[in-house]
Amino acid sequence: MNANKTSLLWTTVAVLYALVLLFPVLWMATMMVKPADVMFARPTEFLFTPTLANFDYVIAEGFAWNLLTSFVLCTVSTLLVVLIGTPAAYAFARFEMRGKDDLFLFILASRMGPPVCLVIPFYLIFTKVGLLDTFAGLTLAYMTFNLSFYVWVLRSFCRDLPVELEEAAALEGWSRPQIFLRVVFPLLRNGIVATAVLCFIFAWNEFLFAFMLGGDRIQTLPVAIPKLITAQGVRWGEVAVVGIVALLPVLAVVLLLQRHIVRGLTLGAVKG
Amino acid sequence: MTSLARSVLALTGLRKRFGATLALDGVTLSVGPGEVLAITGPSGAGKTTLCRVVAGLETPDEGSVRYGSEPMDDVAPGRRRVAFMFESYALYPHLSVRDNALSPLRAPGGGIPRERHRAIVDETLGLLEIAHLADRLPGALSGGQKQRAALARALVQQPRALLLDEPISHLDAKLRHKLRGAIRQRLMTRESPSIWSTPDGLEALSVGDRVAVIDRGRIEQIGAPEDIWLRPATMTVARLIGDPPMSVLSGELEGEGDALVFAREGLRLPLPAGLAADAARATSRRVSLGLRAGALSLAAEDAAGAARGEIYSHEPFGKHEIITFSVAGGAQIKIKTRTAARVRIGEAAGLICPPDALALFDTETGRALPASAARHTTHDTRDHARPQAAVATTGDLGR
Numbered sequence: 042m043n044a045n046k047t048s049l050l051w052t053t054v055a056v057l058y059a060l061v062l063l064f065p066v067l068w069m070a071t072m073m074v075k076p077a078d079v080m081f082a083r084p085t086e087f088l089f090t091p092t093l094a095n096f097d098y099v100i101a102e103g104f105a106w107n108l109l110t111s112f113v114l115c116t117v118s119t120l121l122v123v124l125i126g127t128p129a130a131y132a133f134a135r136f137e138m139r140g141k142d143d144l145f146l147f148i149l150a151s152r153m154g155p156p157v158c159l160v161i162p163f164y165l166i167f168t169k170v171g172l173l174d175t176f177a178g179l180t181l182a183y184m185t186f187n188l189s190f191y192v193w194v195l196r197s198f199c200r201d202l203p204v205e206l207e208e209a210a211a212l213e214g215w216s217r218p219q220i221f222l223r224v225v226f227p228l229l230r231n232g233i234v235a236t237a238v239l240c241f242i243f244a245w246n247e248f249l250f251a252f253m254l255g256g257d258r259i260q261t262l263p264v265a266i267p268k269l270i271t272a273q274g275v276r277w278g279e280v281a282v283v284g285i286v287a288l289l290p291v292l293a294v295v296l297l298l299q300r301h302i303v304r305g306l307t308l309g310a311v312k313g
Numbered sequence: 314m315t316s317l318a319r320s321v322l323a324l325t326g327l328r329k330r331f332g333a334t335l336a337l338d339g340v341t342l343s344v345g346p347g348e349v350l351a352i353t354g355p356s357g358a359g360k361t362t363l364c365r366v367v368a369g370l371e372t373p374d375e376g377s378v379r380y381g382s383e384p385m386d387d388v389a390p391g392r393r394r395v396a397f398m399f400e401s402y403a404l405y406p407h408l409s410v411r412d413n414a415l416s417p418l419r420a421p422g423g424g425i426p427r428e429r430h431r432a433i434v435d436e437t438l439g440l441l442e443i444a445h446l447a448d449r450l451p452g453a454l455s456g457g458q459k460q461r462a463a464l465a466r467a468l469v470q471q472p473r474a475l476l477l478d479e480p481i482s483h484l485d486a487k488l489r490h491k492l493r494g495a496i497r498q499r500l501m502t503r504e505s506p507s508i509w510s511t512p513d514g515l516e517a518l519s520v521g522d523r524v525a526v527i528d529r530g531r532i533e534q535i536g537a538p539e540d541i542w543l544r545p546a547t548m549t550v551a552r553l554i555g556d557p558p559m560s561v562l563s564g565e566l567e568g569e570g571d572a573l574v575f576a577r578e579g580l581r582l583p584l585p586a587g588l589a590a591d592a593a594r595a596t597s598r599r600v601s602l603g604l605r606a607g608a609l610s611l612a613a614e615d616a617a618g619a620a621r622g623e624i625y626s627h628e629p630f631g632k633h634e635i636i637t638f639s640v641a642g643g644a645q646i647k648i649k650t651r652t653a654a655r656v657r658i659g660e661a662a663g664l665i666c667p668p669d670a671l672a673l674f675d676t677e678t679g680r681a682l683p684a685s686a687a688r689h690t691t692h693d694t695r696d697h698a699r700p701q702a703a704v705a706t707t708g709d710l711g712r
Contacts, residue, residue: 205399205403209466211390212368212397214392214422215420224405227407228407
């Protein structure tokens, strides 16, 4: 009885807390379909005739293209990070080599400095080699900051794998690549997914690199949004539309991979 | 291949150091085809390291591993065709029990036709009484069940050598009794040599064709189980083997007329003729006397030939009882009797030591006194398994 009351209390607290956190998002969701004249009406009008005018403007301004650019850029750079970073993290966790610790610290260091310090050299180099305002250039820039993070995090996942599993497989006669695919990868999968989703979100939210190294051709969503602050004023309805749409891919990724992410994030916390 | 499958596994002069610890210190031994060598010793003695070196997972600092005439030192673990059951099980957590056991069969170079895999695995799971768990993941198994799954994965293989690192230590007593026999039976019918490591000395005696006792990286004694049991080559062996193990007391040899007496504070035991002959050849007067618990008996305080002391503790186990007898000066001696005389703690009593209850060791070297050890080779009748290693590592004892 008492336990029930306590749990009810906590549930209530949790729901209220969630509502507080979600309120701005919900508010923004209503703004998507609010006509301009009731946008900031005082007192707030909760009953209004929904309008799709905000969407028309957003589509006409070519935001769909920005959305696509962002999505492809983040997906491709994250996939490349996983492809390159997974073997790197595994190697750092398992193999002895000269200068391993120094190299590892160097990898981490590339993420320690503020991005502003990196973006200017990037800009200068990119202008020289013609990577400015190209898809390849931005993919490369995104990979530099995500790769170090990914390798750093995944290495600890690799270290948590008991080495005996690999030894057992080696004794059975499996080759290195087979061991990686049959034993290491399945056990690392949750860790890979969780870390990759974080990388995707970092890339998705990234502004500075996209702003400096992109341009008219390659313009990501975060860079495009300020276009809605016009000479005639801020187009709040449109900002709300783009904001909500920008939330969706991340939300979809997280919901789709939820099972792996939760397991991945708690892996290592509980020794199994 | 067939000739290889009947070769001897030979380890020569293996030495392995981890930092300051010498995990293996000059281990030399051989295991014949179809033979089970049980390795026993306290934890940290080097049992696991020995297995890992044979498997190729550790490179020895010195010494070599040979299979028949083929040196294994430069052969990668995967090419040695050694089946290894890890003490930590090392079950693949994402594969069912059946798939775990199938894994070595499916690996390249397994050599068993694919259509037989399933039958072999199911038969082995049945033997180990985990057939009903075949589709479970290791995470859903108890400790004992995991251990049997790991054992199954080792037993399905047809390796050139089988290494079992504490294969049944986490099973309940009943199952352990049952499986010990079944697994041993299975290992004997094979042509490959097997190594069975266990911290339990009695388990080693019961499963091994020969038993090697290892302590701090050194082989203390290799021999037939009876030899280890009746004629421990060193004090370490005497203290390790038995339930309870021998009580080992240090003292001195003293002459008393024609006879030799083992003397220490509170205890004077005249040595029986056989032992006295051995003792006469001792280089030092400082010796230790081992008293085998099962051969001792209690008597009245004033019984003829009884050593005096008092009852210190009494543990009834049902089928037998263990009595701790203490003599003046604090030395304690364990006695194992089948039926208890009425025993009261603190009561004065006498201890009867028949000749076969005693073993004599040189306190300095820890070794059994020469002549008693010289009797001990006769029990080893297997030609291939002639324990050269015992000769090499325990010196004059092999003679």
